[in-house]
Amino acid sequence: MLNTETINEYPTLFLILVTLFGIIIGSFLNVIIYRLPQMMHQNWLEDFAETFPEYPISVPDKKMNLSLPGSFCPICKTKIKPIHNVPILSWLYLKGHCAYCGTKISIRYPLVEALSGAISYLTYSHFGPSAYTIFCLIFAYLLISAAFIDADTKLLPDSITLPLLWLGLLLSLTGVSPVSLQDSVTGAIIGYLCLWSLYWLFKIFTGKEGMGYGDFKLLAALGVWCGWQALPIIVLLSSVSGSTLGIIQLWMNRHHKEQTTTFAFGPYLALAGWFCLLWKDDIMQWYIFHILG
Known part of the structure; x- marks a missing residue:
């Protein structure tokens, strides 16, 4: 158990911190949900091109991963500034639109962040401060990613x-x-x-x-x-x-x-x-x- 004196003395504070942590993780989950299917598609194209060179196909030169390139608008391709990438608050501040091209930003992004925060709150509240709780949070975050990827693509990545x-x-x-x-x-x-x-x-x-x-x-x-x-x-x-x-x-x-x-x-x-x-x-x-x- 991680029963430190600080956690015991300020249980509400740690519950709030866990919730905020979950919201921040939710922002990263949005990246996984958006990019992982594209990364899988790139890998499939590369494997196909390598296995069947007699069938030429177009393979993207720039490989995408979870960290590169930095966050950008999928429409105007403008790099998103950190001030415009704050979970939930930035979406509310920008009224759900890109700061550069005005394209509507799906409400699902802040909803995923809010869902991650809510699930973090409920998980920590249920299990309390323990090593197992940390793994249960990882379990929940992976399930959120898998669920939304499947909803979008009908795929559940290995x-x-x-x-x-x-x-x-x-x-x-x-x-x-x-x-x-x-x-x-x-x-x-x-x-x-x-x-x-x-x-x-x-x-x-x-x-x-x-x-x-x-x-x-x-x-x-x-x-x-x-x-x-x-x-x-x-x-x-x-x-x-x-x-x-x-x-x-x-x-x-x-x-x-x-x-x-x-x-x-x-x-x-x-x-x-x-x-x-x-x-x-x-x-x-x-x-x-x-x-x-």
């Missing part, structure tokens, strides 16, 4: 899901996580095979792919962090929320005469997984008392 899985196993192995190593490994196996089986059953009977392999890996990672016992809750919560919002999206698509019928399942898995990490025991007790009792 560079997020696999480190999430291995980090959870490491924490169980070292005893930092309250989930035993046996429960974590079982959670990974059942989590992956659960959606993998549904995928193949759906494909056999319909000839279509109902979900991607990234969903299998994400549920496996959630099984590691929460234990195999939480998997039914995660699947149920994600299915109910995904189905409800999916029906709404279908109705909206038909209303606007759009033909898009694909949905990203990752955001709902991520939300259910984080929810279970914090309140799994409460949900199970409620279920046993009210449903089985």
Whole structure:
């Protein structure tokens, strides 16, 4: 435990600091959400050009990473000044528009920052000052990144899901996580095979792919962090929320005469997984008392 005298004496101050830290991290998460898919696309182009030189394709000369180039407006390409890059406040000050070309800036940027701050607040409030809390915050930040990338691109990057899985196993192995190593490994196996089986059953009977392999890996990672016992809750919560919002999206698509019928399942898995990490025991007790009792 990180029970220093300062933390014990000023618990509210540290809660505020953790929340502010989460908001700042949210600004970096926006960078990951925007750039990581582009970085993946660049790598795919390079791999294709190297493997199939007989099919010439255009590969960007300048490689993008999470630090370079510096933040810029995607429309006018002007480098953003630090004063215009303050989380939430800059968006409010600029009234949601680029300071140089006046292009509208999506409200999602401050929302991601606010969401990161809120989740940091709730996570710290629930677990208190401990080493495990730090890793739970990392868990939450990775889930936010994965959820929004999946919502944008229908992709769940291995560079997020696999480190999430291995980090959870490491924490169980070292005893930092309250989930035993046996429960974590079982959670990974059942989590992956659960959606993998549904995928193949759906494909056999319909000839279509109902979900991607990234969903299998994400549920496996959630099984590691929460234990195999939480998997039914995660699947149920994600299915109910995904189905409800999916029906709404279908109705909206038909209303606007759009033909898009694909949905990203990752955001709902991520939300259910984080929810279970914090309140799994409460949900199970409620279920046993009210449903089985």
